[in-house]
Amino acid sequence: MMRKRKVGRGGGDGEGGTGSKGSRGSRGGGAGVAAATAIVCAVGLTAAPESAQAAPREPRPGSPAGAGSGGSGSGGSGSGSDRLRQVHQRVETLYRKAEAATDAYNLAREKQTRQEKRIVRIAQSVVKAQKRMAGLRQRAGAVARAQYRNGGIPPEAQLLLGDDPEGFLNDVTLARKGQQATLGLMNQLEKTQATLDGYAKSASREWERLDSSRAKKAAARKEIRAKLARARQLESRLRAKERERLRQLEDEQQRRAQTTWLGSGILRKIGGKATSQGRRAVEFATAQLGKDYVWGAEGPDTYDCSGLTQKAWAAGGRAIPRTSEEQWRRLPRVGVERMRPGDLIIYFKDASHVGMYVGDGAIVHAPRPGRQVTVAGAGSMPILGVVRPDGG
16 A cells, blocks of 8 residues: 555554644645545555565464565564564554444444434433323213212112103213223223333333443443554554654555556446545545544544545545445445546455545545555455445
């Protein structure tokens, strides 16, 4: 992957870095992206032939220092380079696991928000039903009081005791209507009570789900923080030159993957044109270049990978799911050769990362903690598939 080295290198520790955000807004835009994507393609296409081969086998932790390492790579001994590769492998694994946990955190948070809204709606419905129940009970009480005033004598007894048969028949007709009204009133009371009971059960279920979502979110947050802390601890033990070499190793690995991807001739097959919505989404995403990655962030100053793509497509006029896993699961899928700018590329087998295709074999994405929104090679990471928010 080839990054725009002048974009957003300051600050940013992955959880609200202190990089200079004031100057970042002016660094986005079409011209910068066009130049960066050209560099991405040029670097991939002009790389030495041997770099298109598979990356060297990473030494396993605990293997003899220097095994399989032909040169220093950082101005030191072979064992130093081997150690850096091991650190790189461990750091990348930790960040990948943190990103997967971030997706779980975002999904749990989204579910919690929906469940809280449903509970509010249930509460509002309960209030309406309770008001209706109060009115029905008032009417039922009025009927009962009327019956009490009449002595509760059944119509048959009134016929035997009364001396006005014609008036009695009129009273019987009215009495039957009253009985029907009373029966209807009781039915309404029963139905309203059943509705209230149903709301109570629904609210109970939603509270249980809400507790579950909160627990999952808390567990995911704990996992994220633990993984990020461990990754930072490993990086903090390195000297400044070693940290820079670590970044170079990351770049080299992604550049090899991009070169292999481009070497397949895939760009000759990709030629789709962006829709008007897709162009707006790309314009929004590229305007965020240089802003820090922060897990769970949805802008406007920081983003995680799926927070960036969701907000970009909101700017394009389409609401899409919050997490990369849900984007992969719920959005229409297209073949890689049918890609067009604005499409989302989902990465890794667990769909834990997403970037937006901007054309010419490049994506804009929020990589990981400690990095900023940047342009990268579309093939610099293992592609799971492509989804299209605007369908078709």
